[in-house]
Amino acid sequence: MSYLLLFTITPVQDFIVQSRKLKDLFGSSDILSCMSEIGMKICKREGGEFIFPLLQEKEVSYPNRFLVEFKDKRIEEIKNIAKDIEDKLLKFLRGLNDLNHPKIYEHLENYFTFYWAVSEIESNYKSGFDKVEKLLAGAKNTRFFNQLGNGEGEKGRKCSICGERNVVIYNGKLKFPKEQYENDKPKKNKIAQKNEGLCGVCYVKRRYGDVKKGKFDSTADIALMHIFEKVKRKEFRLLNKNSQLFFRENLTEKYLKEQGLLGNKKLEDFLKEWEKFNKLLKEKNFKQTSYYAVIMFDGDSMGEWLSGKNLNADIKEFHRFMSKRLSLYSMEAKEIVKFPKGEAVYAGGDDFLGFVNLNYLFEVLKDLREKWDEIVNKLLQENFELKKDFTFSAGVVVAHYKTPLAYVLGKVREAEKTAKEFNNKRKNAITFTVLKRSGEIRKASIGFEKLDNLVGVQKRLKNYSDSFISKLEKEFSLMNEVDWYMVEVELRRLLKKSEIFDDEIVEKLDNLFENFNDFSHLLNFIKFLNREVQ
Ligand SMILES: [Zn+2]
Numbered sequence: 001m002s003y004l005l006l007f008t009i010t011p012v013q014d015f016i017v018q019s020r021k022l023k024d025l026f027g028s029s030d031i032l033s034c035m036s037e038i039g040m041k042i043c044k045r046e047g048g049e050f051i052f053p054l055l056q057e058k059e060v061s062y063p064n065r066f067l068v069e070f071k072d073k074r075i076e077e078i079k080n081i082a083k084d085i086e087d088k089l090l091k092f093l094r095g096l097n098d099l100n101h102p103k104i105y106e107h108l109e110n111y112f113t114f115y116w117a118v119s120e121i122e123s124n125y126k127s128g129f130d131k132v133e134k135l136l137a138g139a140k141n142t143r144f145f146n147q148l149g150n151g152e153g154e155k156g157r158k159c160s161i162c163g164e165r166n167v168v169i170y171n172g173k174l175k176f177p178k179e180q181y182e183n184d185k186p187k188k189n190k191i192a193q194k195n196e197g198l199c200g201v202c203y204v205k206r207r208y209g210d211v212k213k214g215k216f217d218s219t220a221d222i223a224l225m226h227i228f229e230k231v232k233r234k235e236f237r238l239l240n241k242n243s244q245l246f247f248r249e250n251l252t253e254k255y256l257k258e259q260g261l262l263g264n265k266k267l268e269d270f271l272k273e274w275e276k277f278n279k280l281l282k283e284k285n286f287k288q289t290s291y292y293a294v295i296m297f298d299g300d301s302m303g304e305w306l307s308g309k310n311l312n313a314d315i316k317e318f319h320r321f322m323s324k325r326l327s328l329y330s331m332e333a334k335e336i337v338k339f340p341k342g343e344a345v346y347a348g349g350d351d352f353l354g355f356v357n358l359n360y361l362f363e364v365l366k367d368l369r370e371k372w373d374e375i376v377n378k379l380l381q382e383n384f385e386l387k388k389d390f391t392f393s394a395g396v397v398v399a400h401y402k403t404p405l406a407y408v409l410g411k412v413r414e415a416e417k418t419a420k421e422f423n424n425k426r427k428n429a430i431t432f433t434v435l436k437r438s439g440e441i442r443k444a445s446i447g448f449e450k451l452d453n454l455v456g457v458q459k460r461l462k463n464y465s466d467s468f469i470s471k472l473e474k475e476f477s478l479m480n481e482v483d484w485y486m487v488e489v490e491l492r493r494l495l496k497k498s499e500i501f502d503d504e505i506v507e508k509l510d511n512l513f514e515n516f517n518d519f520s521h522l523l524n525f526i527k528f529l530n531r532e533v534q
Contacts, residue, residue, distance in 0.1 A: 001071075002121040003078050004051075005043065006132045007085060008065040009035050010113050016346070016353070017409040018162045019205065020196075022218055025405070027209025029061060029346045029353070031096070035112075036062035038092055039085040043068045046081050051316070053349055054323035061330065061348035067132075067319075075118060082116045089114060096204040103168045103184050107200025115139045125316040126308060156180030159199035161406070167197030194258060219401040219408075220244045222292040222342060225357040226534065229340035231280060238265060238273045244401070247290060248274060289532040290400050290437070293361045295337075295368070296412045297394035299326075299350030300420070300427035305390065313384045321383060322390075325376045326350050332375060336367045350392065353412075358398065359533045362455045365394070365430065369448060391428035391448070393419040398528070400437040411435060419445055423514065432525050442528070444521035446512065453511050458526045460505055466527045468494040473520045482516035 012032060019025040040062060043050070048068035070078050090109065097104040117135035121128035154166040157176050167174065167186050172195035176186055191206055192198050198206060220243040221228075227246075239245040241261050251270050256262045281288060299305070305322070308315040330347040333354075337344040341364055342356035356364050377390045395415030399408040411433055419431040422445040430451065434442040446454060471494055476482045491509065495501040513519045 001074075002128075003070045003073065003075060003118055004121060004128050004132045005048070005068045005070060005078055005082060005116060005118050006065070006136050007039055007043075007068075007082060007114070007116040008136065009039070009089070010064070010115065011111075012064045013413065015111075015201075015205075017406060017413065018202065019405050019409065020161050020202075021206070021209070021405065022221075022355070023209030024161070024202070024205045025209070025345055025409075027205040027207070031205065031208050032064055033061045033346075033348070035089055035092060036064055036066060038088050040066055040068075042081060042085050042088065046070070047073075048081075050323075051319050052323045053327050054320055061346045063349040063351065067129075069121070075120070078118050082118070085116075086114050096208065097200070098207065099169070099187065099189070099203075101168055101185070101187060101200070103166070104200035104203060107165050107168070108204065111201050125314075129315070129319075130307070154184075156184065157186075157197060159202050160196045161202040162199060165199035165201065168200050169203045170197040171195065218243050219292050219355070219399070219405065220247065222355045222357055223289055223401045225340040225342065226359040227281070227286050227288065230284070230286065231277075236273050236277055238270050239277060245270065245274070246277065246288075247401075248278070287532070287534050289358055290402075291358050291398055291532055292401060293342075293356045293358055293396055293398045294354070294408060294412045295356055295365065295394055295396050296353050296416045297368075297392045298352070298416070300391045300393055302350060310387045311384050318384055322376075322380060323349075325379055329372060329375045332371045333368060336371065337364055358529070361396070361398075361529075362451070362458070365396070366451060366455075368394075369451065389428070393422075393427050393448075394430045395419055395433070396430060397433045397435060398525075399435045402437070403435055408435065415443070418443065423447065432522070434525055434528055436528075442521045442524050444518045444525055446514070446518070446522065450512060453508055454522070454526070457505070457508050457512065458529060460508070461500065461526060462530050464500045465498050466523075466530070468498065469520070469523045469527055472523070476516055477520065479516075484510060484513045487513065487516065487519070 016028045052067040093108045117132050119128050119132035156166045169189045171192035233240050244250045253267050326349050333347040334344045337354040341360040344354040346353040395412045397412040415431040415433045419429040422429040428448045431445040
């Protein structure tokens with residue numbers, strides 16, 4: 001008898017998105033990956049044959065969901081394997097509580113839920129697969145929620161990051177209700193920022209991120225990567241204490257004191273070093289930007305693909321093949337997004353989340369796309385009879401390094417969703433959202449096949465007056481129906497006044513036009529990029 005075990009660890013999205021610092025994010029991604037690894041190792045030891053994910057090499061993020069086939073085992077034995085995984089995961093969570101604070105473990109234990117289901121492969125693999133998915137969905141619907149504080153929730157000061165659970169670890173002068181002092185016994189610890197309070201869950205993310213990373217602490221690092229590629233940051237000993245100091249606006253007595261960076265130095269010492277840094281930038285013609293980008297994507301219509309709707313082939317073979325290609329792709333994606341171009345936070349299965357330096361944004365997007373085609377889609381097409389291409393849709397957010405990270409991550413999730421909906425859910429699209437420091441938000445979508453053209457337009461418009469963009473917007477933004485022909489006439493008139501005009505640029509712009517709203521936001525995005533990048 002053959003059985004399938006499907007195991008998932010939740011929550012994933014909320015756990016990752018609720019991050020204040022880059023290291024919280026790395027920490028959460030690593031914790032999830034470690035948990036999956038623990039579960040997968042047990043399945044392997046018990047002789048399970050992996051379907052998702054297939055390749056289990058080091059350095060790849062493990063997805064929070066795995067599917068394993070067991071042959072020659074009774075159903076009770078497999079259920080015991082799943083229970084064993086649950087036990088080991090709880091043990092792992094207990095181990096994260098290095099401060100031995102009972103509240104930390106209570107928060108963690110209540111936060112994570114493990115769902116699993118087992119189904120028999122009776123006549124064929126497909127019916128077994130459909131059944132195990134259905135069972136898992138059912139298990140999620142009938143979940144019994146453990147509630148903190150006997151169902152009334154916790155009372156007291158809430159965590160500064162998630163706002164959901166009580167503060168357990170804090171720094172600075174936070175006051176707590178008497179009851180919380182007595183029940184939760186909040187502890188002072190320098191891992192929290194000044195006047196920040198962390199719950200058990202947010203504490204372990206910060207702690208894990210601290211241990212695991214350290215290379216890139218902040219979004220300021222990402223924004224500066226193209227400069228650190230060529231300028232030795234270590235030569236600026238004082239500024240290098242904290243990447244934010246490379247931005248002039250942070251060099252104030254107040255900031256240095258708050259961050260505990262002053263030591264026996266004076267503000268003037270920092271300013272002197274900054275002048276030296278700034279002079280070097282000018283000499284070498286390096287442009288400093290305060291912005292960076294986040295990319296999030298996942299495979300289009302995964303449910304359809306897994307159900308076998310788009311193919312005429314043995315579905316198990318297809319699952320295993322696809323799973324292997326996706327694992328290989330994840331490794332490649334991590335290679336593409338690394339210093340000085342950026343840093344991948346998560347790359348596993350068809351999922352990706354990474355931070356990118358603005359100067360490399362288009363290059364990275366193109367590389368991620370081309371490799372997907374080469375490693376995943378092309379080989380699937382060659383080996384199976386597929387009814388369409390296997391694509392992905394991406395959300396890209398460009399944000400200021402000081403914009404709260406949780407907000408930026410929420411926006412990138414939103415952008416990815418918009419990309420999937422764009423053009424009547426045609427998929428294979430990118431949505432760009434620009435969050436300007438002023439609060440202005442620009443959001444534009446295009447099909448992936450137009451990315452090259454977008455890059456062409458960006459390069460073409462570089463160093464030319466972009467005033468035609470705001471003029472165009474002024475004229476058309478209040479009108480209901482604007483088609484390309486109306487825009488074209490006006491564009492030609494406006495462009496003729498500048499040196500950019502020729503038929504080629506008009507053709508290129510025509511290609512980018514889907515509707516006026518996306519078109520004008522896209523042009524504004526290009527305008528913004530051209531001001532910010534090298
Ligand atoms: Zn929290």
